[in-house]
Amino acid sequence: MKRWRINGAIYLGLMVLALVFIAPILLMVAGSLKPDARVLIEAGSWRALLPDSVSLQNYGDVFSRVDFTSYLLNSLWITGCVVVLGLIVNAMAGYAFARMQWRGRDLLFGLVLMILIIPLEAIAVPLFYQVTLWGWRDTYVVQIVPFIANAFSIYLFHTYFLGLPRELEEAARIDGAGVLRTFVSIIVPNARPAFASVAILTFLTQWGAFLWPLMVTSGEAVRPLPLGIAAFYTLPPLQWGDIFAFGVMMVAPVLLLFLVFQKWFVRGVAATGVKG
Amino acid sequence: MSTVSFKNISKIFDDGTLAVTAFDLDIADGELMVLVGPSGCGKTTLLRMLAGLETVSSGELLIDGRVVNPLPPQQRDIAMVFQNYALYPHMTVRRNLEFPLRMMKLGKDERRQRVSEVAGLLGLTALLERKPRELSGGQRQRVAMGRAIVREPKVFLMDEPLSNLDARLRLQIRGEIAALQRRMRTTTLYVTHDQVEAMTLGDRVAVIDQGRLQQVDEPQNLYAHPANIFVARFIGSPGMNIFRTELHPTEDRGLAIDWGRQRLPLHAGQAHALRKYLGKTLYAGLRPEAIHYPDAPDVEATIVVKIESIEALGHESLLYFGYEGRMEETRGDLSPDNNMVSPLMVARLAGTPDAGAGESLRLGLALKQLYFFDAEGSAIC
Structure with a gap:
């Protein structure tokens, strides 16, 4: 009986905790489907979490009030490029650090690990000067290139590759494959969890990037969604339902990506011992 | 068909460990030579040097009279069966067998024909579309053998290929390896720590201890005329x-x-x-x-x-x-x-x-x- 009570209390506590985490998302989704006038009225009650009268009006409003499609395509292009190019570059770098023998390897890997602890904010200003000198401001390139090579991704790939049986590569070499062919045909297909983890983590970081795009872009043409929602937020009149709809459309791709790659992502994070 | 020669081969690892010392051995065309010795004696290092997976510190390695020291593994025309099979887990049995043929840039028809021949030879025909994780230990072992055979290399290298099998299966596969080698007569270097395996498989057996060749001879001669106490105690079950x-x-x-x-x-x-x-x-x-x-x-x-x-x-x-x-x-x-x-x-x-x-x-x-x-x-x- 006592055990049952303890378990019950634990489950109750966990459910409350889950609700705390999920409530903002429910609020956003429900709010995005309500007439704008009801959003604030119901904000203080549990009804805020339920869409009592479903309408897609807010979504339509977003498209009519700002060029949402442009922001979305910019975000997809920038994030997609960073993810795809990042996977190629960082996986190769991780492999070179994990498996290939070359002079200065350990020293360089030490430097890569050191970069892990330097936040973007610390190098944002010198980086800004650099890209200004190169004439990169207000371009896609400035939002993509600096984020392709990523110390954390290299570290994650490195850790995963170290865990793959060395014999697989040796067998491939004996079977006649060179280094690149071994990497592409043997290593990559067996490191899908690592690729999924890096892809998702990079996507999340890049999808929500705000500070750097704000610094290096001034026109709307190349700005991504986070800057879009910031601008939308300040666009009169203040319409919470519209803002929630914008938010839902901004979060949806992330959730979709996570749902598709969830299995590999969890395996990758577990295998590399990295906390997401 | 090829000969293999180890000429005064030594291997010192980066940490200073002396793994092999002044090792000389000639393997005749079509011969099955077994390297046997206790764990850590240097036999696998010798095999890996011949494969090109380890560098040679000094001495010369020859395949068919040609020095292969500077050649990468893919240019030595060898095939290797690993202790843990090293099958490509994401590929089916067919793709595993095909992989070396793809690397040789053989046409689709020839690949298909060779895979089908080898699969028939090793009883793998019904398993061709399976992934390695769906196979038993013995079946995996056969696929590993098949991947080595399908290339028709100059030399087979086998690194304790039976050590992950249970006793009954080991006996069975041992017989199959012997029969296969007799049939193909491909020069083979086989590494094991099991002297029974060495004695039953080898045309000749090279006994190694602490990186040095102790004796090389036909199995019966090793038993009857051991060159030293190490060989006398190592060969025979139990030893002398x-x-x-x-x-x-x-x-x-x-x-x-x-x-x-x-x-x-x-x-x-x-x-x-x-x-x-x-x-x-x-x-x-x-x-x-x-x-x-x-x-x-x-x-x-x-x-x-x-x-x-x-x-x-x-x-x-x-x-x-x-x-x-x-x-x-x-x-x-x-x-x-x-x-x-x-x-x-x-x-x-x-x-x-x-x-x-x-x-x-x-x-x-x-x-x-x-x-x-x-x-x-x-x-x-």
Whole structure:
């Protein structure tokens, strides 16, 4: 009986905790489907979490009030490029650090690990000067290139590759494959969890990037969604339902990506011992 | 078809470990050469050097008379079966078998034909569309063999390919490997720590210890004429019993040796070969098969032993024993030559003896089958 009570209390506590985490998302989704006038009225009650009268009006409003499609395509292009190019570059770098023998390897890997602890904010200003000198401001390139090579991704790939049986590569070499062919045909297909983890983590970081795009872009043409929602937020009149709809459309791709790659992502994070 | 030569090969790892020292070995065309030795003796390092997976510190490696030291693995025209099979987990059996053929840039039709031939040869036809994780240990082993065979390489390298299989399967696959090699006659270098595997598979067997070649010969010659104490103790299951002894002149101008407190007369031929060792340290060896019940036909002397333990195998028993004075000789690592002598003697007897552990038993010795080694452990006769 006592055990049952303890378990019950634990489950109750966990459910409350889950609700705390999920409530903002429910609020956003429900709010995005309500007439704008009801959003604030119901904000203080549990009804805020339920869409009592479903309408897609807010979504339509977003498209009519700002060029949402442009922001979305910019975000997809920038994030997609960073993810795809990042996977190629960082996986190769991780492999070179994990498996290939070359002079200065350990020293360089030490430097890569050191970069892990330097936040973007610390190098944002010198980086800004650099890209200004190169004439990169207000371009896609400035939002993509600096984020392709990523110390954390290299570290994650490195850790995963170290865990793959060395014999697989040796067998491939004996079977006649060179280094690149071994990497592409043997290593990559067996490191899908690592690729999924890096892809998702990079996507999340890049999808929500705000500070750097704000610094290096001034026109709307190349700005991504986070800057879009910031601008939308300040666009009169203040319409919470519209803002929630914008938010839902901004979060949806992330959730979709996570749902598709969830299995590999969890395996990758577990295998590399990295906390997401 | 190819020859392989190791010419004065040495290997020193980056941390200074000396893995192989001045190793010479020639493998004939179509021969199955087995490298055997205890764990860490350098046999796998030798194999990996031949494969191109380890660099050679000094010496020359030749395949078909061509020095291959600087060549990467893919240019040596070799195939290797790994201890853990190293099958590509994301590929089906068919794709695994095809992979080396793709690397050779063979056309689709030829690839298909070769894969189908090899699959038929190894009984893999029904498994071609399966992934390695869906196969049993024996089936995986066959796929690994198939991937090696399908390329028709100059040399096969096998690194303890049976060690992950259970005893029954090991026996079966061992037979299959032997039959396959006989049929294909591809030069093969096979590494194992199991001397039974070495003896049953090898055309010749190279025994290695501490990175040095101890002896290379046909299996029966290794058993009958070991070059030194290491080979004598390593080859045979169980290996040869070795004990330290001294020579004593007998009244009939012959020689005798000590066995504990007992003195055993030597044959004239043995005495002739050993006379110059009078007064010197000497090791004698006797195979477990040369120790019998006292009434066996070739018994020339009997001894009383104290049984330490008995391993009953059904049709025969392995009887472990000491004798008076023996314990002092071997226990506690006190003796400087303890790695030379056997800690316990063992006899291979038919059936099960009528005595148990702790009891005394009279045994007969076939003295003609005594071996003798000098103080350095090299064979005398």
